[in-house]
Amino acid sequence: MSLRWMDDELERRAAEASERKLRDRLRDPGGSGRLLQQETGSSGSTRLLDLSSNDYLGLAGHPAIAEAMREALLTGGTGAGASRLVTGNHPVFGQLEEAVAAWQGCDAALIFANGYMANAGVISAVAGRGDAVFSDRLNHASITDGIVLSRAEHVRYRHNDMEHLRALLEKHKHARRKLIVTDAVFSMDGDQAPLRELAELKREYGAMLMVDEAHSGGLYGQFGEGLCRAAGVQDMVDIHMGTFSKAFGVYGAYVCGSHTLIRWLVNKARPLIYSTALPPCLVAGVLKSLELVQTEHWRREQLSGSGRLFRSALREAGLAAGEGDSPIIPLILGGNAEALHVSTALEDEGIAAVAIRPPTVPEGTARIRFSLSAAHSREELTDAVKIIIRAARRAEGGGEC
Template sequence: MKNHIQSVLHQLEQKTQKRMLKNVSSSDGAWIVMNGRKMLNLASNNYLGLANDERLIKAGCQAMRTYGAGATASRLIVGNYELYTRAEEALKKWKKAEAALIFNSGYTANLGIIASLIGRDDIVFSDWLNHASIIDGIRLSKAERYRYRHNDLDHLESLLKQASPHKRKLIVTDSIFSMDGDIAQLEGLVTLKKRYNAILMVDEAHSSGIYGKRGEGLVHHFHLQDEVDIQMGTFSKALGCFGAYVTGEQWLIDYLMNTMRSFIFTTALPPAVLGAIEKSIEIVQQEHARRQTLQVHSHYFRDELQKLGFDIGKSTTHIVPIIIGSNEQTVQMSERLQEHGIAAVAIRPPTVPEGTSRIRFSLSSSLTKEELDWALERIAEVGREMGLIAS
């Protein structure tokens, strides 16, 4: 076993795909200290800068003082503190949903939701670039599965036409694709789900808090909340906390509570996390300026990178990749940017398809335009030195 594992690790190293943890010793939102070096943080999912907000910290501390450091049991045993009821009520009102359920993480949420809803006798249709948690949930379900080409509704429809009309069908997609920064064609997906009598599930992990009148997500932004059957999202990105949620009709929540193994057989979230979640839901609905600033930053950053000659794919959001291709050059660029004081991480297979390795930038409303300009100068410098863009 040991020899086999060491061989696998060696192969990963040879392909420049071996990962190593980096030590982050402090963070104030816009800047972090990583491996002992202060860097501008262009790599985190703290899109609205809420992870360092004193109001969330205060709410979390108060919940911990009242209920303790740990939940001590699963929610179905004695871990379902009233904090859950308050947070889920706030979540329902925010999302204008009939019912809501909070989970421990986005990964366990997708794994459990999909594996609970479909099985061997069902069919699932998944976008080619969906997150790994969706892919793993589908695998666990053992349902018949089809992957449609990214955002290709014609391909999806051809697959739906082939499917047995007598089988239950689930279509599942990210709303914002986490490595490419483009968005799903939600209106077209709603049309197809109606036409072929399917259920539609949308993962709002990277759009919750950012899109919609009150930050509800892209489903609400396109006024499709009554058409999408299952809305899943996370608190760990724009909302600055931890955990995940699903909203939908009461039958869905009751069913998941009784069948979802990753919900039933895990200890509940710590009270501090729930206190912060409740406060974050309140803040994100009120502080529209954070969303507006993020949109302005994102548009500016994308435009400037394109003017410099970088390939940013089809990004239209706050997630902006520079697609390089080779693992070696991507790792080299990441290291060079870190030497210049920019936290930028190399994204390589299997996270992205072979030949599409990239630097993935994640923007935040806590950044200033001056900081973005400072970063763009250094990105351009490294890009020219490496021959990725013209001098």
């Protein structure tokens, strides 16, 4: 079968500045997680200030985490060897799940390989034909794909529009089961879901509520439990999901809830049942990271202050920077070409800031998605803001201002 149709589609994407490409970038071991090394051909490599990763607390590469993984690697080997339901359930999984459940104040927890598999596995396990899943239009793609896999009716409500959600809940009130699912902090805009209003609607209509804390876990709450705890709705949420690949600086994901929920997922979540378990050494690293998240409060405090500084400076300069208090700060530029131009200009001046384009974000809202880390110094961010403002104004005006 000819693959010419692929060439045609890729050529169209290239013409629209929407083709994606992989680029090699290495973390600079001397940069405390905030710098990247990028190959520049025969001339060697260059160092870039990383303003695109999700290493919010600056824990990626933390020496204590690396040492925990090294020790576990020597005793537990390089891989689990099988799924957790066969022979891959190393005792460290149970240790982490007990620690996560205690941290979240839930009955039980379950570890998944990553956030995508957790969302896909949980939603398809708790919903099916005859059910309705109500999803914010800006939810992560893994939530959307989980709903598709579930074969439940996919009911999308306008972003954070609770009146629209209420109308849809009323319309589908006779569905066999109803699940409301939302990101806590939305990954491309950095704004928050109205969790208390969602919890009240869930109760009113007899629905389940699932909250994805991928971009809020570790950052909110006294011990980094997430936005649900900070908003005081922890006990009103049926399914808590979060990741270890962002604020925790490692890899993997967790789901928390009742004993019944976790027991159900062990029996019904296909990504868990049919996937080889995570390497035990990686799980040991997450266990150490969880300890750091709960004890090193200065990381959250520093990140919060940096976010206020960075966001306010961009907005005061008249740029379309998103509102909120998360470390995700989008700079909306509109067109794909404009976003790529600014991204390239920033790279030329030593900043790694990736252009985000449709279909990841809605048409006409291509942007640079800045994400900050506790590893960034105030001086680095102040200097970066000046460069960003200059690059954005050039893109707007077609030249120097």
